[in-house]
Amino acid sequence: MEMEQHDCPFIDTTLDYDVSFSAVQWEFDASQRELETRMLVQGASRSALDNGVEALRAHPNMHEYQLRKRWDDTAQIQTVIHETDAMARIRGHDGFITGPFYIEDGSELWHVGFDSGTVADTALSELGRNNEFNVMSRDQLGGPLVQETVQNVNAGLELVEACRDLTDVEREALTAAVEEGYFESPRETTLNELAEQFGISAPAFSKNLRRGQQKVARHVVQTFELFAESETDGLDETVGR
Template sequence: MIDLDIDMRQYDCPFIDTTDDVDIAFSAVQWQLDTDAEKLETRLIARADSRETLDDGLRVLREHPNMTDCYIISKRDGVAQIGTKIEQTNAMRSIQRNGGYITGPFQIENGRERWHVGFDADEDEDCALAELEQHNDYRVKDRDQFGPSTLFDLLENSESAMQMLEGCRSLTETERKTFEAASQRGYYETPRGTTLDQLADHFNVSKTAVSMNLRRTERKVLQAALGALERMDERESL
C-alpha cells in the first residue's frame, strides 16, 4: 500500500472556501462517499476562537453553492460537531476514479486541506496526481509504502499508538515547547549540547522552572510509553 500525506487547496471545496473567509477550522471524524450520487457525507468538528466566529463560519459554510446539507449535532462555546453533505469535488473524483481511497481523517484550516490517501499501485498514484495537478494546488508532504507485514503490525498495535498519542496530547504548551527546545539544543545528548541554565535564559524563566517542566514532561511521556509497551506485551502473549 502506498500512503500519501497531501497538502491541498481545492478550488471547489466548501470547507476550504469557508476557512478562507472566516477564522475557523474543520477536522473530519467520519466520512462516506456516495459515488453514484457523487456526494460526500461527513461528520466534522468545527473549531473557532469564539462562539460568534463559529456561528459566522457555519453560516458561510451553509451558503456555499456546493453545500447540499449542513446541520449542527452539538455545540459548545467555539466548538461544534456538525454533519454535512457536499457535492463531490474534482479532487475526490480524481482520487476515486484512479483507485485511490482515504486512509485517515482530513483537516482544513487557512484555505488548505490535509489529506491522507492510499493507492495499491504506482501507476494509480501517478495517474491520480497528474489529474489533481490540472485543477488543484497540492504538495505531497510525505510518502510511505507499506508491505502486508507492516500494515498488520500497525493495525495490531493501534491501541499502543493511541496511548502514546494521548500521552503527547496531555502535555501543556509550556511543557511541549520546553521539551522541544531541550531536545533540539542537545540537552539529551552525550555530552550535552545545552544546560538548564541556558534553557532558562532562552525562556527567560528560572532554572527551577525549566527543570520542573522537563520533569513533568518526561514523566507523562514515560508513563505513556510504558503503558504502550504493556499493551504490546499483552498482545504478543495472546
C-alpha cells in the first residue's frame, strides 16, 4: 500500500526536501513502542541531503538519530522513532511487515500482511481514520511469493553492501569512468583523460578503477547466486509435487 502518515518524520521530510529513504533494517521495540531503523537516504544533491537529514534529526517524532556513513548525496543513518498512529493500528490487529519501506514525495510504500482477509479489512478500516492510504495490490501470501520477496530484499542488500565496501577513491574512479563513457563502445574517454581529472597517473587511476570493479563484481556474482538458489528451490518444489 501507498501510505501518507501525518506523524511520520520520514514522510514529513520528503514533503519539504528532495530526499528519499529506503529501509535496510528495522526492529520494533514493543515495550517502548518505538521503531529502530537503518535507512539509506538519497538526496537530489549534496545540499538537499544536508537539509533533509538535518530536518529529520530535528523532527519532534524523532527519538534518536545517528549518521553512520555518507558519500556525496547519499547517507546511511540509524534512527529510532516513536510509534505512529498507522503503526499502532497495524500492530493492533497483529499485522506484520512483509517487505522493505520506501519513502519519497510525501508517501511511503508499505508491504504488510495479516492472518486473514477479515482481519485485514478491519485493520484497513481503522487505518483510514487518521491516515490516507491507497491499496496498490492485495494478494494471499504463499510460499513462492514470500520466497520471492525475501530473495529480492537479500539481493538489494547485497548490492548495498557492494557500495559500502568501496573506498572514496574507488567510488570516485568508478563514477567518473561511468559518467565520462569509459565503458561505452566505442569508449568516449581514456584512462589518461580520467587520470588527469584526479591529478594522478593513468596506472594509478587504473588500479583504483580495477579495485572498485572487483569489489562490485564480487557482490554482483553473489547476487546472481541468490537468484540461482531461488530458481533451484522452485524447481525442486515443482518436481516434488
